[in-house]
Each structure stands twice: as C-alpha cells, then as structure tokens.
Amino acid sequence: MAQGQIRKALSGYYYVYHEGELIQCRGRGVFRNRGEAPLVGDIVDYTKEGESDGYIMKIYPRFNELVRPPIANVDQALLVFSVKEPDFSTLLLDRFLVVLESYRVKPIICLTKMDLLEDEELAGLQKYIEDYRKIGYMVIDTFKNDETLLKSLHPILQGKTSVLAGQSGVGKSTLLNTLIPELQLKTNDISQSLGRGKHTTRHVELIDIGNGLLADTPGFSSFDFDTIEKEELTYCFPEIASISENCKFRGCLHLKEPKCAVKDAVDQGEVTQYRYEHYLEFLQEISDRKPRY
Ligand SMILES: Nc1nc2c(ncn2[C@@H]2O[C@H](COP(=O)(O)OP(=O)(O)OP(=O)(O)O)[C@@H](O)[C@H]2O)c(=O)[nH]1
Ligand SMILES: [Zn+2]
Secondary structure, eight states: OEEEEEEEEETTEEEEEETTEEEEEEEOHHHHHTTOOOOBTOEEEEEEETTTEEEEEEEOOOSOBOSSSOBBSOOEEEEEEESTTTTOOHHHHHHHHHHHHHTTOEEEEEEEOGGGOOHHHHHHHHHHHHHHHHHTOEEEEOOTTOTTHHHHHHHHHTTOEEEEEOOTTSSHHHHHHHHOTTTOOOOHHHHHHHTSOOOOOOOOBEEEOSSSEEESSOBOSSOOSTTOOHHHHGGGSHHHHHHHTTSSSTTOOSSSOTTOHHHHHHHTTSSOHHHHHHHHHHHHHHHHSOOOO
16 A cells, blocks of 8 residues: 555546556445545555556545535635726625635735836836735746746646636636646637637546646636535634734624624724625625525
C-alpha cells in the first residue's frame, strides 16, 4: 500500500500521482456503497496491481471540497476580476470573496484589463485596492500581454493547489493559457468568431506547473449562498470576523443588537461602509432563502 494524490479523473479511472508517476486506479466498490466518491485532489492509499494499475483503498479526510470544479483540498483561488468590461464592482467582488471564504479557499484578487482604464478611473480604483489590501487580501493587477505576470504569480502559486475563479469574460481562459501554455483554451475572441460555445465538457485535472498545482478548469462562475448560514456570514468577512469578538452578544449578527463592536467599527471607518452594507444585503438574502428539506 502506498499514498498518493488523485490528479485526474477520466472514464471511471483515477490517476494517482506518486513519486513522479501516474498510476491508473479504480475506486473500490465499497466507496460507491457508502456514497463516497474519490475526487481529484484527494490524498489516497492505493495498492498496485501490475505495472501501472491499481485500486484506491482509502480516501483521507478532506480540507475542503469544491463542487465546480469538483476538486478536494484546494488551498487558494485566483479570483479573476476585470476592472472594465465587465466593470469593477465591489458588490460582486464581495460576493465571490464570501463564497470562497465559506469554502475555506484563500482568495487572491487578480485584477485584469488594467490597460482599459483611463487615468482618473485608475485613481478611483486605487482606493478600493487599498481597502482590500488593508483587510489582508492580496491584490495583484495585470493587463493585456503582461510579460511580468508569470514572475509575479510564481511565488504565489508555490507549493499550493490553486483554482481560477471569476465571472464570464473577465479573462480566466486568457490567464490559464498564460499559466499552462499547453492548454490552448479558446478565449472569447476566438469562440465568438467560430460561433459556438467554447467550454466543451472536459474532465478536471490538476496540472503540475512546476512549483504548484493548478486546476485546468475555472470554477465558481455561477454561485450563490446556498450552503452559507446566517451565523457563518460574519466569518466570511475577515475584518468583521475579528472585530466581532468584541460584540457584547455571542452570535451577534451586527444588525440592531446593543454594544455591537462591528457597528461601532463602521461608524469609526475601520470597516468600510460598503463592505458592511454588502454584509447586510447578503444576510437578508440568506434570511429570505426558502428552507431546504
Ligand atoms: N484589454 C484586455 N483584454 C483582455 C485582458 N484579459 C483578457 N482580455 C480579453 O477579454 C475577453 C474575455 O477573455 P477570456 O479569457 O475569454 O475570459 P473568461 O473569463 O475565460 O470568460 P468565460 O470563458 O466566458 O468565463 C477576451 O476578448 C480577451 O482577449 C486584459 O488584461 N486586457
Ligand atoms: Zn455585532
């Protein structure tokens, strides 16, 4: 028995990486009976049968588990966000950040299309960049044909399992192509001229990009708060989470409760008004959600 990591799933086989080789494995029937399915990213025990075949015997507990793309044990997401076309929006950015936080995936904000900004627009954006950096988020920016991008991303991807996230048209495929040139994903310009959809169904794979692993399929492009509970939302806003320790009431939702440290922090400008408003908006959305049975 040896331990390895599933790097690819294809046609009922799992490709387990161990010391430089990929072993083509099948899951044991017992997983199916338990309703467990191995996922790309899983750390597993396997036994070898023959030269390069084997069986997965055990799946180790997961740190997290994404649905789209279906990958386990993801450290971080490059949250691709364009500053124009589609336009920058803190509401949408916060929405993505909250979903990533709820999955315990560390967001790295990657602003694209900086080349499309006029000088005065850039000055306006700079304030937001500072706000998010102050919260503790890493913010990097890039533009068309940015030749320094790989170099700046290198230390960020080092030793981590990463995915790309972001809404349609922000430049995810463009970025993936830069990071994994062999992929040759069709970007929007090409697919539109061909007049057909570009994301053909493909199996997700973790690609070894030299210093880390990167999912070859972007995720989180359609999202909601389906799995987030009201009490959890505080912890999806890091600056609100740390301040909330000083709220008088445990489980304070920072609405109308007395002696709420978060509301005080908003009044004093330590938490930005817009982040707090987004928090309230998301809280309302969760409250309005129909109960699931
Ligand atoms: N000016 C400029 N255009 C960019 C930049 N990055 C990407 N684009 C363009 O933006 C368009 C959308 O890029 P894609 O990479 O296809 O975006 P995507 O996020 O993969 O889109 P979906 O596949 O729909 O989710 C393409 O026309 C790209 O050439 C950039 O930094 N600057
Ligand atoms: Zn509070």
